[in-house]
Amino acid sequence: MEQTHTLVIGGGQAGIAMSEHLGAQGIPHLVLERARIAERWRSERWDSLVANGPAWHDRFPNMEFSCGGEDFADKDAVADYFVDYAARIGAPIRCGVEVTRVTQLSGRAGFRAETSAGAIEAQAIVAATGPFQRPVIPPIVPADAPVMQLHSNAYRNPAQLPEGAVLVVGAGSSGVQIAEELMRAGRQVYLSVGPHDRPPRRYRGRDFVWWLGVLGMWNAETPGPGTEHVTIAVSGADGGKTVEFRALANRGMTLVGMTEGCQDGVMHFAPDLAGNLRKGDENYLSVLDEADAYITENGLDLPPEPQARMIPPDPACVTDPLRTLDLAQAGVSTILWATGYALDYGWLDVDSFDDRGRPIHQRGVSKVPGVYFVGLPWQSRRGSSFIWGVWHDAKFIADQIAIRRGYMAYHDAVPPIAESA
Numbered sequence: 001m002e003q004t005h006t007l008v009i010g011g012g013q014a015g016i017a018m019s020e021h022l023g024a025q026g027i028p029h030l031v032l033e034r035a036r037i038a039e040r041w042r043s044e045r046w047d048s049l050v051a052n053g054p055a056w057h058d059r060f061p062n063m064e065f066s067c068g069g070e071d072f073a074d075k076d077a078v079a080d081y082f083v084d085y086a087a088r089i090g091a092p093i094r095c096g097v098e099v100t101r102v103t104q105l106s107g108r109a110g111f112r113a114e115t116s117a118g119a120i121e122a123q124a125i126v127a128a129t130g131p132f133q134r135p136v137i138p139p140i141v142p143a144d145a146p147v148m149q150l151h152s153n154a155y156r157n158p159a160q161l162p163e164g165a166v167l168v169v170g171a172g173s174s175g176v177q178i179a180e181e182l183m184r185a186g187r188q189v190y191l192s193v194g195p196h197d198r199p200p201r202r203y204r205g206r207d208f209v210w211w212l213g214v215l216g217m218w219n220a221e222t223p224g225p226g227t228e229h230v231t232i233a234v235s236g237a238d239g240g241k242t243v244e245f246r247a248l249a250n251r252g253m254t255l256v257g258m259t260e261g262c263q264d265g266v267m268h269f270a271p272d273l274a275g276n277l278r279k280g281d282e283n284y285l286s287v288l289d290e291a292d293a294y295i296t297e298n299g300l301d302l303p304p305e306p307q308a309r310m311i312p313p314d315p316a317c318v319t320d321p322l323r324t325l326d327l328a329q330a331g332v333s334t335i336l337w338a339t340g341y342a343l344d345y346g347w348l349d350v351d352s353f354d355d356r357g358r359p360i361h362q363r364g365v366s367k368v369p370g371v372y373f374v375g376l377p378w379q380s381r382r383g384s385s386f387i388w389g390v391w392h393d394a395k396f397i398a399d400q401i402a403i404r405r406g407y408m409a410y411h412d413a414v415p416p417i418a419e420s421a
């Protein structure tokens with residue numbers, strides 16, 4: 001039986017960061033990846049995707065991207081970055097090995113992992129299988145409806161879709177970027193817009209990732225009350241620009257409210273479009289306000305940008321919104337669901353999940369001793385699922401593993417206690 005101290009499952013950014021910190025602690029470990037390093041950046045993202053943050057920010061501390069720091073690395077450059085990083089730190093990664101089941105050993109400490117290449121025993125398990133594991137399509141349109149339905153993780157480029165109009169459901173970073181790409185390719189696009197944050201891409205000469213950093217917003221420990229389901233709409237496309245829904249409408253996109261249902265081929269939308277845009281504006285303006293206050297308080301010499309506060313008037317599709325859309329009449333051939341992801345730990349057979357299958361943990365330390373998570377959304381802070389943030393969470397988890405290993409080493413080192421008379 002092969003043995004290691006810590007078995008890391010998943011060879012994306014989270015698994016690689018884990019390997020770096022475990023290596024630094026001298027902890028024997030193995031990373032198992034079912035496909036290739038950073039596979040999701042290679043094959044579960046659309047062709048033209050670039051990172052949402054500039055390369056100086058969206059990276060690990062110890063290595064820069066080969067592109068310019070202000071550039072937005074394309075998805076293959078991001079995947080290549082992690083391949084290079086893994087080689088640089090000599091990460092013990094085995095690719096093409098899927099973990100199918102992990103169980104706790106009985107009568108002794110540790111875990112047994114069943115894999116596509118045999119069983120392995122380990123003292124600690126780190127689940128690094130991603131914040132976005134299983135694409136979620138809400139059960140709104142029957143699967144046999146005469147329209148192509150696909151999730152954003154299966155979208156590659158406009159040519160992949162049948163001729164015709166497209167309804168994009170979800171206006172977070174994925175939905176809004178894909179919708180714009182489809183409109184540019186000549187498609188009639190309907191974009192269903194729910195609650196969202198819409199930070200300015202740049203303000204007064206600094207990217208929003210910098211503002212979130214200096215304002216302490218990346219370190220927020222939980223989403224604000226009532227904002228758990230608020231998505232964030234940002235884009236690094238075209239060199240990075242603020243998401244402007246009204247500008248997209250003025251160029252021909254039809255914005256609609258939240259998608260509520262579908263009956264006899266007719267989509268139904270909530271009457272919430274104007275309200276969602278207004279709340280997005282409030283979020284946008286609040287970042288400008290906080291940035292202005294920070295500049296004043298800290299005496300920074302950054303140029304004023306009053307034009308950033310100009311919000312264009314609502315276009316007709318907002319003042320007089322569509323509440324229904326007959327898919328056939330509108331020539332909609334595709335519904336693209338940019339509706340997010342769920343977690344799926346079906347392979348991890350330990351008692352550390354709530355009744356919705358979500359890990360029960362504290363900063364990634366599970367309630368089952370020896371089991372850890374890394375890369376979860378909001379694992380310790382807002383930045384946890386992002387490239388720069390996971391590195392710091394992985395460091396914390398490696399520390400926790402080292403501390404526990406120290407207790408076990410003490411137990412092994414001290415003489416056995418004689419039975420009391």
Ligand SMILES: Cc1cc2nc3c(=O)[nH]c(=O)nc-3n(C[C@H](O)[C@H](O)[C@H](O)COP(=O)(O)OP(=O)(O)OC[C@H]3O[C@@H](n4cnc5c(N)ncnc54)[C@H](O)[C@@H]3O)c2cc1C
Pocket residue numbers: 009010011012013014015032033034035036037038039040041045050051052053058097098099100128129130131132174347374375385386387388390
């Ligand atoms: C469209 C999109 C764009 C994003 N853009 C950015 C961005 O610009 N900047 C940023 O910081 N973040 C971005 N993110 C967020 C985050 O950086 C990515 O989601 C990233 O892929 C998460 O890395 P990870 O290592 O935690 O998980 P993943 O990349 O999901 O890696 C998990 C790995 O585990 C493997 N795996 C899963 N199950 C098993 C198993 N049972 N056995 C073995 N291996 C397994 C998978 O094959 C996968 O390679 C983006 C996310 C999305 C969806």
